[in-house]
Amino acid sequence: MDLKVNLGKDSYKIYIKQGLLDHILEHIEPLCKGKQVMIISDDQVYSHYGQKLTQQLSQCYRVGQVIIPHGEQSKRFDILPDIYHQLLAFHLTRSDAIIALGGGVIGDLAGFVASTFLRGVQFIQIPTSLLAQVDSSVGGKVAVDLPEGKNLVGAFKHPGAVFIDPLTLKTLDQRYINDGMGEVIKYGCIFDQSLFQQLLSYTSFDDLYQDIDEIIYRCVDLKRIVVEKDLLDFGDRLALNFGHTLGHAIEQYYHYEKYSHGEAISIGMVQLSLIAEKKGLTQKGTANQIKKALDLYHLPSVAHIPTEELKKAMALDKKNINQKLSFVLLKEIGDCFIYPSDLSFIDESREV
Ligand SMILES: NC(=O)c1ccc[n+]([C@@H]2O[C@H](COP(=O)([O-])OP(=O)(O)OC[C@H]3O[C@@H](n4cnc5c(N)ncnc54)[C@H](O)[C@@H]3O)[C@@H](O)[C@H]2O)c1
Ligand SMILES: O=C(O)C(=O)C[C@@H](O)[C@H](O)[C@H](O)COP(=O)(O)O
Numbered sequence: 001m002d003l004k005v006n007l008g009k010d011s012y013k014i015y016i017k018q019g020l021l022d023h024i025l026e027h028i029e030p031l032c033k034g035k036q037v038m039i040i041s042d043d044q045v046y047s048h049y050g051q052k053l054t055q056q057l058s059q060c061y062r063v064g065q066v067i068i069p070h071g072e073q074s075k076r077f078d079i080l081p082d083i084y085h086q087l088l089a090f091h092l093t094r095s096d097a098i099i100a101l102g103g104g105v106i107g108d109l110a111g112f113v114a115s116t117f118l119r120g121v122q123f124i125q126i127p128t129s130l131l132a133q134v135d136s137s138v139g140g141k142v143a144v145d146l147p148e149g150k151n152l153v154g155a156f157k158h159p160g161a162v163f164i165d166p167l168t169l170k171t172l173d174q175r176y177i178n179d180g181m182g183e184v185i186k187y188g189c190i191f192d193q194s195l196f197q198q199l200l201s202y203t204s205f206d207d208l209y210q211d212i213d214e215i216i217y218r219c220v221d222l223k224r225i226v227v228e229k230d231l232l233d234f235g236d237r238l239a240l241n242f243g244h245t246l247g248h249a250i251e252q253y254y255h256y257e258k259y260s261h262g263e264a265i266s267i268g269m270v271q272l273s274l275i276a277e278k279k280g281l282t283q284k285g286t287a288n289q290i291k292k293a294l295d296l297y298h299l300p301s302v303a304h305i306p307t308e309e310l311k312k313a314m315a316l317d318k319k320n321i322n323q324k325l326s327f328v329l330l331k332e333i334g335d336c337f338i339y340p341s342d343l344s345f346i347d348e349s350r351e352v
């Protein structure tokens, strides 16, 4: 199953196929014409798939590896100099390529490195977590976190291609399957009521796994459509941020240690919908429907943090346009809209 993101000269293909990682060289070789490639990965992912990728690439390229500790703490601004030093020591040039092998942390970090090192080198995404396969590897947003907030330093860097092998999900911890389902549920909430209903029907991971290729395809296709319409995130694309205004602030509040991204936005989607229901902006019962879906995937829907505590981080949200935040709200499941407001919007609740 292939898709193409149509962005003029920045267009790229997304390949989705079980077992793709076993013969990936034949796809990479026509794209990367340089002599060297640098794989950026984390210790956990590299231990599963690093050798397989390195062995294949070594048939055509001089191959290097930058391996960082796994986890969101590695997606931080001050890790960058060490990575740049490793690229320089390897003598990576502008005609070479960086390959991200990992989850969303690696994709965002390696993509930011690829967009800045030598003012930009070619970049390939091989997403290995569910979250990265359904969301983060597509769309070109790359970033690192600051102590003050998520993704505050970033760029748009389009990959040359995205290679999704759903077989890699077999080694992914259940917590991160659930984490990825947070973003899948988001897609159902904002754009696709039938996807949302479908997600309520699975009784186990094996059951879900039967349909995983189709679910990944559906999410990525929904993302492709809004990204093609509004690449730079000032209009339709903002919808993809449903739950993120609160979610990112919750991640930051706990110094990126307590909640994973998918968990934090799950709380954000429910709590924001509760507030919007109270204001008559969202159909009553919607937050409860979202909570039911999240419960099935063991995702949280409340954090018990005073809303006052989250305001500082929320004020730094990138959806701030002309001093108003663009809150993403649902009319009902499957139908979203942008609601510009200042932070007093969340005063409706004392805690989230
Ligand atoms: N750029 C975007 O559009 C976008 C979209 C959504 C999320 N994000 C970002 O993505 C990040 C979260 O991504 P994530 O949830 O993938 O986190 P992650 O990259 O930390 O991966 C989660 C964990 O799973 C492990 N892992 C990944 N693939 C594996 C596999 N196949 N087998 C075994 N272990 C594996 C990793 O080592 C890590 O411990 C956040 O920083 C978030 O802000 C970005
Ligand atoms: O691609 C987008 O646009 C998204 O909003 C997807 C989100 O799931 C993702 O978490 C993104 O990184 C958030 O973007 P940000 O602009 O709020 O940092």
Ligand SMILES: [Zn+2]
Binding pocket: 135, 183, 244, 261, 265
């Ligand atoms: Zn997200």
